[in-house]
Amino acid sequence: SQTIHQWPATLVQPVGSPLSLECTVEGTSNPNLYWYRQAAGRGLQLLFYSVGIGQISSEVPQNLSASRPQDRQFILSSKKLLLSDSGFYLCAWSGTISSGNTIYFGEGSWLTVV
Amino acid sequence: ILNVEQSPQSLHVQEGDSTNFTCSFPSSNFYALHWYRWETAKSPEALFVMTLNGDEKKKGRISATLNTKEGYSYLYIKGSQPEDSATYLCAFMDSSYKLIFGSGTRLLVRP
Numbered sequence: 001s002q003t004i005h006q007w008p009a010t011l012v013q014p015v016g017s018p019l020s021l022e023c024t025v026e027g028t029s030n031p032n033l034y035w036y037r038q039a040a041g042r043g044l045q046l047l048f049y050s051v052g053i054g055q056i057s058s059e060v061p062q063n064l065s066a067s068r069p070q071d072r073q074f075i076l077s078s079k080k081l082l083l084s085d086s087g088f089y090l091c092a093w094s095g096t097i098s099s100g101n102t103i104y105f106g107e108g109s110w111l112t113v114v
Numbered sequence: 115i116l117n118v119e120q121s122p123q124s125l126h127v128q129e130g131d132s133t134n135f136t137c138s139f140p141s142s143n144f145y146a147l148h149w150y151r152w153e154t155a156k157s158p159e160a161l162f163v164m165t166l167n168g169d170e171k172k173k174g175r176i177s178a179t180l181n182t183k184e185g186y187s188y189l190y191i192k193g194s195q196p197e198d199s200a201t202y203l204c205a206f207m208d209s210s211y212k213l214i215f216g217s218g219t220r221l222l223v224r225p
Contacts, residue, residue, distance in 0.1 A: 032211045038154070043203065043217035051211050059212075088155050094211070101146050101165070103205070103213065105157035 002027035006091040006106035013113055019064075019078040021109050023091030026072065031093040033074040034103075035066055038088040050074060086113045116140055118206045120216035127194050128224050134190045135219040137204030141185035148205040149178055149189055152218065158203060161189075194223040 006023040013019060025031050035047040046059045048066035056066050063082060067075045074091060091106040119138045127133050139147065146165045150158035162171040167182040175192045191198055201218040208214075 032213075034213060036215070043201075044158075044215040046212070046214055049212055057210075057212065090157065092213075094207075094213070101163050101207070102160050103148060103150075103158075104160075108155065108157060110155070 002093075002104065004091065004093055004104050004106045006089075006109055008109060009107060010110045011112070013081050013111065015083055015113055016080050019076070019081050019085070019111070021076040021089055021091075021111075023074045023076075023106055024072055025093045028072070028093070028095060030071060031095060033068065034092040034094075035074065035076045036090045036092065038090070039084075039086075044090065047076070048074075081113045083113050086111055116206065116208065116212065116214045118204065118214050118216040120202075120204055120219050122219060123217070124220040124222070126222045126224065129194060129196060131194050131223075132190065132192045133194055133221070134188050135202055135221075137187045137189070137206075137216055139185050139187070139204070139206035140208070141183060143208040143210075144182045144185075144206075145209050145211070146207040147180055147182075147187050148207065148213070149187070150203040150205065152201045152203050154201070161202075191221075194221070196223045196225050199223045 003026045034049045036044040050056050050068045064078050089109045092103050094103045121136050149161040152158040162178045164180040169180040177190045180187045201220045203218045205215045
């Protein structure tokens, strides 16, 4: 069966420090991968998505970046965090319509920038 | 810019009431429409994935319909229960697999 894990679950980082959130998927190949953020009082904002290794689409201009070094690994990074980067980050994956196309989410990562 | 809109933003109903929400999405480049039940700071729980115009899906007291030509989907809850209280999200997936969520409808069911 397929599983998705993201870590760390909670993170408190000072302004200006770097960030790395990691997400891995097991039990499937060539998944579509997504990073979302829920800022305080808002819905889920799409940050990045990827349909294959090295293929990253960025939705919102900001100081975050994403990489997909392996088929089932998706990393969200920042060189210098801002206070506004605080929020709840969710990684997700989906297959194709023939596999049901359901979106599966990771457990989430709480980031507090202080 | 893809725009996925949900209405109402929030809804308070009495236990036993039936209710429905609307999701509006672009009618071009449609691939799939998803509905999720979500409690803040948790992973969303999948309810339905719909791909065909005219699709109707049902799961217990919850059902959904899809109109891809006019770009809307309805989610219905029959006989609401307090445990149905949550935010209901719809998400539009286009042909490039971009998945955009609406801002959600927050449902509160009073006992």
